Amino acid sequence: MKEGEDLESFITDNEVVKNILKGLNLTRNLYVSSIIVGEAHTGKRALVHSVFPNARVIDGALTQELSKGMEEGVGELVIENFHKMGNPDMLHFENMRVIAIADYIPNMRDIDEKFAFIYNMPPLRERPEDVELYIGYYMKRASEELSLDIEGIEIERKEVDISRNLASLRASVYRELLYRKSTASDLQNALYHLFLRDGELEKGYRENLAIFEKAILKAGLEKYGSQLKLASILGINRNTLRKKINEYDIH
Amino acid sequence: MSTTSIDFRFIVENDNTPLIVFDHEGHILYPNAAAEIVLGYVSPKELFELTLLHAPKDYGSKTTLMDIHYRQLFFYAINVAYKSDDWIALRLYYRPRPADDVKLDKNQLIETNINMLLEATLSMFKMKYGQKLSLIVDQEIPEFRIDQNGFSRLLRKAMESFRLSGDVRVSLSMTIGESIVIDDEKYHVIRLKISANGRFPDEDSTIARIAQSMKIVAVLDENEMQFDIPLIS
Numbered sequence: 001m002k003e004g005e006d007l008e009s010f011i012t013d014n015e016v017v018k019n020i021l022k023g024l025n026l027t028r029n030l031y032v033s034s035i036i037v038g039e040a041h042t043g044k045r046a047l048v049h050s051v052f053p054n055a056r057v058i059d060g061a062l063t064q065e066l067s068k069g070m071e072e073g074v075g076e077l078v079i080e081n082f083h084k085m086g087n088p089d090m091l092h093f094e095n096m097r098v099i100a101i102a103d104y105i106p107n108m109r110d111i112d113e114k115f116a117f118i119y120n121m122p123p124l125r126e127r128p129e130d131v132e133l134y135i136g137y138y139m140k141r142a143s144e145e146l147s148l149d150i151e152g153i154e155i156e157r158k159e160v161d162i163s164r165n166l167a168s169l170r171a172s173v174y175r176e177l178l179y180r181k182s183t184a185s186d187l188q189n190a191l192y193h194l195f196l197r198d199g200e201l202e203k204g205y206r207e208n209l210a211i212f213e214k215a216i217l218k219a220g221l222e223k224y225g226s227q228l229k230l231a232s233i234l235g236i237n238r239n240t241l242r243k244k245i246n247e248y249d250i251h
Numbered sequence: 252m253s254t255t256s257i258d259f260r261f262i263v264e265n266d267n268t269p270l271i272v273f274d275h276e277g278h279i280l281y282p283n284a285a286a287e288i289v290l291g292y293v294s295p296k297e298l299f300e301l302t303l304l305h306a307p308k309d310y311g312s313k314t315t316l317m318d319i320h321y322r323q324l325f326f327y328a329i330n331v332a333y334k335s336d337d338w339i340a341l342r343l344y345y346r347p348r349p350a351d352d353v354k355l356d357k358n359q360l361i362e363t364n365i366n367m368l369l370e371a372t373l374s375m376f377k378m379k380y381g382q383k384l385s386l387i388v389d390q391e392i393p394e395f396r397i398d399q400n401g402f403s404r405l406l407r408k409a410m411e412s413f414r415l416s417g418d419v420r421v422s423l424s425m426t427i428g429e430s431i432v433i434d435d436e437k438y439h440v441i442r443l444k445i446s447a448n449g450r451f452p453d454e455d456s457t458i459a460r461i462a463q464s465m466k467i468v469a470v471l472d473e474n475e476m477q478f479d480i481p482l483i484s
Contacts, residue, residue, distance in 0.1 A: 019378040026371040031361055031399045093400050094359060116403030117375055 010043060010050040011137060013129040017047070020119045024051040024099070027117060033093040035082060035100040035111060038121025041165035044101045047121070048078055052099060060085040060100070070096075088114060124162040124169065131157050134166060138173040146174075148181050214248045217241075221250065269343045273299050280338055289343060292321035302341040306331045318346075322477060323470045355433060355466050357483055360396035365441065365480075368399060369423060372406040380414050387422040392441060396483045398465055405461045408454050409445055409476050416447030431481040433466050438481035446475035 012018060020036065027034060028051055036044045048055075055076040058066050061084035069077060070090070075097060079085070082102035088110040091098075105111050111118060124131055135155050143150040155176050161168040182190075191211070195201045201208070220230045227245065231238045263270055269286035273279060277299035282290060289298075307313035312332035319326045327346040333339040366388055373384055413419045422444045430437040455471045462469035468479040 016378065019374070023371060023375050023378070026367065026374060027403075030363070030367060030371070030403075032368075032371075032403045033400050094398065095361060096400075116400050116407060117371070118407075119375070120379075 010046040011133060012043070012047075012127075013133050014122070014127040016122050017043075017127065017130070020121065021047065021051065023117060023119060024048070028052065028097075031095050031097050032116045033096070033098040033100070033114060034117035034119065035102060035115045036119045036121050037102045037105055037111075039123045039165055040103050041167040042121045042123055043166055044121050045080065048099050048101060052076060052078060052097075055097075055099065060102075063087065063090075066090075124165045128157065131160065131162060131169065134169055135160060135173055138170050139177065142174050142177050146177070148177055150177065150181075153177065153180055210248065213244060214250065217245060217248060217250050221245070268345070270340060271295075271298060271302075272338050272340045273302060274338060275336060286343075289321060289324060292324060298341060301329065302331050302339055305329060306333065306339060310334050319343075320470075323468050323479065353464055353466070357396065357433075359398070360483060361399055362394050363397045363399055363402075364394050365392060365397070365423065366390075368397075368403055368406065369421070369443075372403060372410060373421065375407070376410040382413065382416065383418045385418065385420050387420075387424075389424040392423065392425055393482075393484070395441070397480070401461060401465050402467075402480075405458065405465070405467070405478070408458050408461065409478070412450045412452065412454060412458070412476070413445060413447050414451065416450055419445065419447045421445050425482075426479070429479070431466060431468060431479060433481060433483075438483055441480040441482050443478040443480060444475060449474055450476070 010021075012021070024034065024047075036048065038044055055078045056069060057078045057080060058069050060066065060079045060081040063086055066079065066085070067090055070092065077096060077098050079098065079100040082088075082100035083104050083106050088107070091114055093114060100115070124134075135157070139150050139153070139155065142148060155173060159176060160172040195208070216234070217230075220234065221227070224230045224233060227241055228238060231241045234241070264283050266283060267285050269289045270281075270283045271279060271286045271290075272281040273295075277296060279290075279295050301319075305313065305315045310333060312330060314328055314330045316328045317326075319329070325346040326343045328344040330342040330344070331339065332342075369386070369388070373386065376382065377384060410419075422442075424442050426440040426442050429440045431440055432438075450473070452471065452473075458471065458476075459469050462478060466481055470477040470479075
């Protein structure tokens with residue numbers, strides 16, 4: 001997924017990011033150069049697009065296209081993947097409005113020499129309020145795209161993966177929603193496709209039964225707390241239940 | 252021809268070298284026109300103390316080589332002379348400036364509301380360093396032509412030299428009676444001052460270079476930076 005495809009529009013509740021937005025808005029009519037540096041998938045591209053929706057966008061890795069764009073004297077230019085640019089010295093920003101986006105700074109001297117405004121986009125792990133915001137955002141998008149009824153479903157911050165910022169957060173929200181909305185028939189269908197894969201069925205009957213048993217014991221213990229109660233609910237012997245809990249190492 | 256008909260006072264009055272004559276208590280008896288500019292930057296008291304410190308032991312004249320500056324006025328020597336107990340004269344010798352071969356293409360400059368550039372830079376500075384800032388701006392400053400990107404870079408670097416200072420004070424005003432000459436044309440001066448209780452001078456040479464490329468006169472002191480910007484309309 002390309003940076004920025006995680007988002008259709010830019011939203012934030014984080015003060016640092018709000019200040020970056022404020023800075024870009026203050027300079028949106030000035031002929032100055034700005035750069036936003038931050039990890040991949042932190043929303044940099046969507047943020048820039050929200051302030052400069054009509055700017056010409058050129059990938060910094062495409063040197064020829066970029067130098068052509070500069071020669072043509074484009075008034076407002078967004079340079080994506082600035083960190084992939086081979087030769088930043090070729091850039092001349094006189095009387096241009098340039099907004100560059102970079103995942104990291106390859107050479108601070110080049111950045112310092114070229115850009116008037118340098119912004120650092122914080123990663124999601126430093127923006128807990130945005131994690132909450134984007135869980136809600138992606139839940140709504142998933143419900144629209146996948147026609148899912150998400151009423152009553154809550155996904156907590158600890159349940160999502162933000163190791164790759166919005167890219168992994170989005171994937172984990174969609175996955176969580178699918179888990180929670182799956183019916184027995186969906187799961188049977190999923191298992192059917194699992195067992196068709198090479199090597200899965202061949203693990204043996206007991207091993208494959210563990211897929212079902214582990215899930216039912218884990219959920220049962222979380223829901224009913226005591227083994228005594230769970231044994232009674234499931235209608236199995238207490239000793240059998242204890243044996244299986246130990247076998248699957250469930251706590 | 253006798254020299255009695257020569258109007259020496261007229262010559263001194265129009266000399267570019269500042270000359271101030273004090274009485275024995277430090278009151279100014281006479282400043283020439285060049286000295287009046289210097290007196291806009293330094294008190295008569297400070298100049299009188301300098302005069303006494305470097306006066307010859309007896310009646311006569313003494314020149315002392317010394318680097319001294321009052322804001323953007325740089326001197327390389329002073330001369331103190333007296334021939335009576337009633338008056339003492341101080342002359343200040345300007346340091347020669349290297350030839351300025353930087354060309355400014357005025358057609359490339361863009362009509363700018365300087366307050367907007369200032370606001371954007373200060374907003375970024377506050378965001379990055381969380382410093383307390385006070386800003387005094389003369390709202391009467393008209394829009395003028397400037398290299399917006401270059402000036403924003405200059406401002407950023409100037410502000411960053413105050414990154415760990417306490418309260419940072421920024422003021423922007425029009426000066427009266429001062430001008431910057433570019434290609435034989437005189438321009439009014441907009442003065443930007445940034446001050447605090449100390450700053451980092453590590454980027455001063457870069458700041459001076461950027462300022463010079465834009466014909467901005469930069470005076471970089473221990474606690475203060477002053478930028479005289481030509482008002483090109």
